[in-house]
Amino acid sequence: MTQRTMLDNGIRVLSEDVPGCHSVSLGVWVNNGSRHEPVALNGISHFVEHMLFKGTDRRTAQSVAREVDSVGGLLNGFTSREFSCYFVKILAEKLPMAVDLLGDMICHSRFSPDDIEKERRVILQEIAMIEDSPEDLIHDQFTHAFWAGHTLGMPVIGTQDTVGDVDRQQLLEFMEARYVGQNLCVVAAGCVDHEQLVRLVEASFGDRPVSGVKQEDITPVVGRKVEVTRRELEQAQVCLGVEGLPQNHPDRYATYLLNTILGGNMSSRLFQKVREELGLAYSVYSYHHNHSDSGAFIIYAGVAAEEAPLVTRTILDEMTRMRHAMVTPDELQSAKDFLKGSMLLSMESTDNRMTRLAKNELFLRDLGTSLEKSRDMIDAVTAESVQSLAARLFVNQTLNIQVAGRVDPADFPDSDMLLG
Secondary structure, eight states: EEEEEEOOTTTTEEEETTTOSSSSEEEEEEEEOOGOGGGTTTHHHHHHHHHHSSSSOOOOOHHHHHHHHHHTTTEEEEESSSSSSEEEEEEEGGGGHHHHHHHHHHBBOOOOHHHHHHHHHHHHHHHHHHHHHHHHHHHHHHHHOOOOOOOOGGGGTTHHHHHHHHOOHHHHHHHHSSGGGGEEEEEESOOOOOOHHHHHHHHHTSOOSSOOOOOOOOOOOEEEEOOOOOOSSSEEEEEEEEEOTTTTTTTTTHHHHHHHIIIISSTTTHHIIIITOOOOEEEEEEEEOOOOOOEEEEEEEEEEEGGGGHHHHHHHHHHHHHHOOOOHHHHHHHHHHHHHHHHHHHTTTTHHHHHHHHHIIIIIIOOOOHHHHHHHHHTOOOOOHHHHHHHHHSSSSGGGEEEEEOGGGGSOOOTOOOOO
């Protein structure tokens, strides 16, 4: 059973009671991510996330970690382009402690100057780690080019320059502007009593202001781009994509199936063609990265440098085939079974149930998107609708290609890098 309550200060409290559970997954979701940052403060959302674990007026950083560890729980957080999340998984009887802890972190963190400098060094090392990971780097490079000139294209973690320059006052002002009631959802799934959860959230989060600085999100515009970067890597990195759909688009279930058939699992066309038949890549996959008002359909492959032109054209050929011919009944049914099975298996985890509940609220404004409804929507997708969607999405006007490695740009002429 799922329930929803809105507090006087705008905080939404959502819960799903799951019979038979002894634990509860609790998350505080903040409608704030890197797309909401000024360009000069890129990475500040992620910096704030780090700082909320560094101690409060009542707790040291060590006691924040120890309080959850001592009862066998899990505490973590993450930042994305559109939201940040702080979550605890814990025995149900410890829920009051978990709500108090997260409320203390969000409402009363100290942001001490010494901790800010320590965490700045940690984040700079995190940036360096990403720069040393070719697969991570090519995805950042693709995103930056794909959403060029828009804040969605900025790296979530920030850059060496922006993270190096941010100061305590900017961190505090940004948090006060964004961590407000209307941007907060407190979500729990597992062994949870909704009325108790509401009372606990009111006690721990009741002093958050209703609103802060309002910021209008501007929908990005995507254009075509082909970039080849010479870099000394063991493998060539290929990342390409086209504009996708936003989170709440009515055709999103057709997108899930299109992705599954093209590159979403081991029986997909790309995996079977590029890896199994041609033996050209260990890692090749596709995914649909969607936001509140836009999306990207992305394909990645890591290959030998001399094979990068062939693999890129092979991927474009498979995308073209999806545009012009319907998938087979067996492919469609297999993809449907995969999606429904994955969805049902994920519901055995209270973490996934909590995340599903939060995203339904944040993106769909629909608490009632049940598993049964999702299964019905998957089953309703036809081969014709998958082909129609591929024909709409897989177009040269938004095709972006990024290649990095020991490659020659002359092997990737713009005239060849096209969908047919």
